[in-house]
Amino acid sequence: MTTFGASDFDLNRPAAMIAALPAVLGFVPEKSLVLLTVEDGGLGCVMRVDLSAALPETLAHLAEVATASDPDAAIAVVVDEDGASCRMCLDEHQALAADLKDQLDECGIELLATYVVDRLQAGGRWRRADTYAGAGTIEDPMSSPMAAAAVLDGRRLYARRAELEEVIATFDPIRAEALRAEMMRAEHDGDLRPDADARGDVEHALTMARGLSDGQTPSDADVARLGCGFTDPRVRDTLYALAVGTEASRAEALWAMLARTLPDPWRNEALVLLAFSAYARGDGPLAGVSLEAVLRKDGSHRMAVMLDQALQSGMRPDQIRELAQTGYRLAKRLGLRLPPRQGIDRRAG
Incomplete structure (x- = not known):
């Protein structure tokens, strides 16, 4: 919808x-x-x-x-x-x-x-x-x-729905499988890590987003670290705040790149971050195909289900944007300073 x-x-x-x-x-x-x-x-x-x-x-x-x-x-x-x-x-x-x-x-x-x-x-x-x-x-x-x-x-207009789906399609399956092995070795229990580790992962995400914007290609080690960081709820939930900040476009470009690069199941978190970012700026079509890709693999994903229900019910982007406030509260608790919120909300789309 x-x-x-x-x-x-x-x-x-x-x-x-x-x-x-x-x-x-x-x-x-x-x-x-x-x-x-x-x-x-x-x-x-x-x-x-x-x-x-x-x-x-x-x-x-x-x-x-x-x-x-x-x-x-x-x-x-x-x-x-x-x-x-x-x-x-x-x-x-x-x-x-x-x-x-x-x-x-x-x-x-x-x-x-x-x-x-x-x-x-x-x-x-x-x-x-x-x-x-x-x-x-x-x-x-x-x-x-x-x-x-x-x-x-x-917003880009696509000639076919398939072209929209290609925006989130895995770009290099061989690289994704290589990343899977590296990420399984680096996997951690996010709930047991110190706040400093979670803070470091959020800062790492910001650095990656800025580097990508400047034309830098993230290394496999950088991608794997951030993908593993998504398993920490403090990291993941803080990153939602970037969708309404002054560096929202940089963050969204990073989520799109990760959605095309990461293996399952870590890819799902990148897709949901992309969906949230697209929804918040009024791009319902991109949000919809991203959520559909997640729910095909994991129908119980909490945030994906919630966003999909919001999209289905016609909830406006300005209402969704308010969910990002939780990310700012988490950032404050972690001792992080995120990019400030944008002063003007974009209209629905």
Whole structure:
């Protein structure tokens, strides 16, 4: 789920509304059902699921998730290049729209319209699936006000979801396995270490983030030390504070590098730090794929589960940012001075 509060999203103009979806999701959806909630006359949350044989069983859960933010109504968009011009397929989409309406009705949410679009590109064609009344051409997604806002917020727009997933994919499996052996030798019980060791690991993370920003490549020993440091709750929880500090972008670049480098299970902690950082600055798509990668391997990861639930319920980034205060309190207890908090919160995305 993605949340994005912006006045540029025109729910009454299908051509513009549909064109804005890539900027909201962070990638161009294909073979997808996208559900947008309407709150106070504007865009609320946006959810996407694959068009698949299992979709009818997913609709009830989708409707249930949509109720989390207590929306006024919803709009559905089906992205289907193969079936957009096929009359039989359109009949199937109309049946899908009817099923979705029934599920949303049970949750007290009105489905205002269901649109089918062949492709989310300039010149893509849309039409109403629920009534067959209304059709047209979408505007250029890359020129939409939402796309401009996303770029100004520092978010990259991906041509495919797979490209977004590549941001966190393991870059060098051979190096990861070599690191595993080194980290298993260096593994420690974080709860039994002195505060000085935890403090040293946080300082080491800051040094690595600054070095990476200056073009330095971390050594295997540096990567292994920080990966092992993640097993110490004092280190891990303190590092969440960096997401709201003046060096947040440096820290996020480090978490992304570690997510592509570390072996499991240490990689999970880098992914959750990356997810928290992305969520805090309003990048719901990157947060979502990072959390999905963690929960596939460890469905009980406490922080990943909590962040995923927050994302699913449409919790705003400014609310998530407040969790970083715990990190500042831990840093004070450890005798650490972290980069100060940023003075201005970024908007949701």
